[in-house]
Amino acid sequence: MSAASTSRHFASYGPLASAARNLTRQSCLKAPYATLRGAPQPLATEDGIPPSDNDFILSILRANPSLRDSKNYLASFGPKPVPAPSKSSPQAAAGPTQDQTALTRSQKRARQLEALQASPIVQSILDPVKRRTALVKLQGPFTDTQLDSVSRGLIYLKKLGLVSVIVVENDEFVRGDHGERAAITEETMRIVRTLERLGAPARPVLGALVRLGPDPDALEEDSRIPSPEAHTRPFDLVTLRSALRAGEIPVISPLALDSFCRSVRVDANDVIGALAKGMVDAASLDRAEGSRNAAEEEGISDDVDLTPMRLMIINREGGVPSYARHGLPHLLINLESEYEYIHDTFQAPWRDTHRTALANLALARTCLAHMPPTSSAVMVSHRSPSSLIGNLITNKPAVSSSLPHALLQGNRRLTPATPTLLRRGLEIRVLREPEAIDRTKLTALLQQSFGRTLDVDAFYARLERTLDFVIVAGDYVGAAVVTREGAGDPVTYLDKFAVLPSHQGDGTVDFLWVALHDESYGLGLSFSANPNGGRGGQGEACDLVWRSRGNNPVNKWYFERSSGHTRMGDWVLFWCDAEKPLKEEESRRNGAGLSFVEDWERGRLARWKDVVIDIPSAWAK
Template sequence: MLSSAVSSSARAHRPAFHPSRSAQTFKAFYATIRSLRQSHESPEPDDVEPSEKDFILALLRANPSSRDTKSFLASFGPRPQPPQPLVARPAEIPVTTDKDVAPVGDKTLGIKPSTSPVIASILNPVYQRTALVKLQSPFNDRQLESIARGMVYLEKLGLLSVLVVENDQVARGSPRERSALSAETMRVVDALEKQGARARPVLGAVVRLGPKPEDTTSPEPREFDLPEAHTFPSDLVHIRLALRAGEIPVLSPLALDSFCRTVRVNANDVVAALARGMVEAAAHDNTPVPGEEQPPASQDGVDLTPLRLMIIAREGGVPSYARHGLPHLLVNLTSEYQYIHETFDPRWRTAHPKALANLKLARTCLAYMPPTSSAVMVSHRSPSSLIGNLITNRPAVSSSLPHALLQGNRKLTPDTPTLLRRGLPVRVVRTVDELDKPKLKTLLEQSFRRELDEPAFWARMAASLDFVIVAGDYAGAAIVTREVCPSGAGAAPITYLDKFAVLPAHQGDGTVDFLWVALHDETYGLGLPFSANPNGGKEGKGAGCDLVWRSRADNPVNKWYFERSTGHLRQGDWVLFWCDAEVRLKTEEGRRANAGLSYLEQWEEGRLGLWNDVVMKIPSSWKPKDVKKVES
């Protein structure tokens, strides 16, 4: 009875139950789990790409959904052009009769030759956007070649990068500091041009040292760290000219101090200042001038607003306490930033010395960038993953997949990128009185596209609500109830996922994954160390429980549910899903050692029949679609 986009009406009935089907479900499930747990395949080398064909392969690996494709085309697709008036050919203009010469149009009269629609679509240039890229050197020539190839891939898709190069091996204050930084910048420019890109070195300072004047007088508190540098629109002239010419600007980490001296600063300060300055400059560009039909930015064809922040370093992403040091997959900076600091193992500082500083940089930059923007921390070994991030704006591996699948996934390596989103605060509400009923009603009706039967729904929530996980200001919610089993069954109440909803405007921005991870931590993942996320709930303390839910058989979201559930059972027009308590599975696996789990454990006998009997009787929360038909 749930969906993030499609309604799933629930009418009380009891479909027939088939024991043979449940046995098959258990066999398939445990065969899958055993194969995952006993799989010891070594991860394949990550993206060793030698030729142009890898650009196509990288596009195929991204595997974008229809929503990803629409979002990409909305950002990079050609903008609709106003219709051009047709100019009739005067009768006195002679028409060529030379069969060997094709007419090419008359520029004087404004007549254009007809072009094949396919050719026109290929020749029509994409609308170009920008990305901010921090290169954390040193890199050898082979590594730099791999990075440059990734930048060329992005340029082909319409994303022009603004690079800031930092070399940790150049000692601060050394006599040859400036020349060494210039040499590193030129080395990056040379690597880009060898891969076919056009690059422009910007060896002077573009940003100014210190906070922006209005920052010192603003009384408003901020949840992010202000940049230690700033820039004004007029300072971006070199970057603007390079982008307008189709060139990739490559900058050194320099700034002007109060005495107009050029000094070396932390590259993070330069990147943060550019993120803010480019957003402000783009806003200025897009402000229409009185008397003009179009804003100035539309004439350049390049939007200065950074669409992506990319941090490319040898160390890759941020280590995760939940994956024994392997990278975080998706980070909600609003709710997880402080907790990642608290759980960062000091032993990781040697291999990941810049991880926390880069995490801080991402939070600052994304605070200024549009909500749809994201940041990615990636290793130099994986240039094609930049394409996947650009097209889908999703992590390489979904963080909401079952832990067993994540543990056995060959894509999860030390070089797996970390995707960072500004995200939303996530909290757990335990009582109906704490809920904002009008906002929750709006969320459910917009997500399911049905009208809520409020009296019946709120009466049911008052009687059986367990908790509600709320994302942001009701941008998403997961409603969990406790369903009482029939008397005599002797079973504990069923933990039932009654609704899982996300506003259409937030589908595709990570809210769905953030909600499901929190749901995991409060139900079937409870009791495990990696379930202690700071979402205001139980924070990992307690015993996990099975999570059960149902969905219409024709719900397109079911594919997403299949990937995240332990098992499912088809019952007529419905599909019953469940996730087993992970603590119990680990306990049983340890008890049986290497023998693994059997197809049907003693504690599982009869539970599918019980779940089916209880869940299928839960009444619908929606008003009938056709009231007249129902009344008649």
């Protein structure tokens, strides 16, 4: 891809780019017209160097969490309450004394440090109150250096309150080999020794925690998701509970009890699948029996919640390769709608380079079916263990999958070691007829998302005349309403883009925008043939236009995904260029590059403004 093509889009990443991004955003808002062609390339922040001890804080900073991300982290790991200073104290009443004004520099520094340590956010990061678990598949073989790097990443997670439950696997061990059992035991002990050498107490679990065969007492579940070939009972997890309560990281050998109570070697995926369901069931039983005392409910207990928050698959392969990125990893996978399609588009060479990718994909689907809806899975190479911290704090992919495709292709952060984030996800449907819309559910979604009252009669009467399509996520937890506006050659207009507040931050926004891309400005390209219930990539792309209030906080997100914007009084007009005509023109010029405005694009802004400014408000006055 040429620089000219990528230059039509712009985004900034990493802590060093934050100030520049804010300055750019302010400048764009003041400009009467702006386009993002010719802007600089994104900054790279992933250097691929194994983290050192000091990289713990740097890894947190690199995560660059949003306010919502920070709140979600604090809700999960609960900061200790900090008592407010007494208003009746003499110092508070009388103000600073002469001695206080004459503090030495060292005394001031000491007081600043005390104030920093009293911060609830700092306290929650350095000493999390609630400790939760992550299931980790450590899929070797790893060299000593690689294992050190991975172990440091897991230790950092423990510092943040996420305790790893490690299940050992090694792709080089031959199943059924005479010395396999001894090799598994030695690998387990090697991981334990590495963790303890780096300062993290660990406990080897060399006995079986799970039993062979599906759970005979399991309720009927989704037939599309195969049950694990093993199961476990709450009383089987005594050793696991003991290790977690002692502050140790359990390292589990992939063993199971057969029907004769013999310990046999099994696939690590079966052990992890059984633990995912068993740990969730055990945690539910704890709550049902009221075993947690009042102190635990207030968030001041050192006990560990058995419910897994994350599934982490750490291997040498990295994430799941994507046909849309020429074999580079998928960034975010919606398992509900993309699972079968990923199987269908998995290319033959990847079965050699990523031999366990599909098996790990199936493992993620099995585990997430039992884990809470907010949980996620991540497949990551041993080369980027620090990315696990970003995943914990933000629960988002390293690079957003809804960014423009040209930007993703030219992004230096997108490498073979980039992790793949997997969510249970939602079904995506495309509705093209007004009668197919559930008006009650769509109305409730729009009103909750925007916090305003919809003028129902006028809104749906206009959709009867102008509707192009509606993309619906799940049971109307998100929707994108697209209309065709204006006479003659109508403008493709994004009328509403909404996600329920309860689903903001769980990947629904990205799933919905990717589907919107595939049905409008990205239509006709091979990487737009995703299973979104729409055209499957067949058709002609069109420019997508929408408007937003100038003070809308969502504009930051729109700036990163649009091709350009222009001011219209109190409004900002955004658009995304139709990608297929631009790619064809660039190919025709043999990579000579694109101009800022192609001949067929001239005059379109004035026309868009005339059409969009006359679209009536959908809200009741």
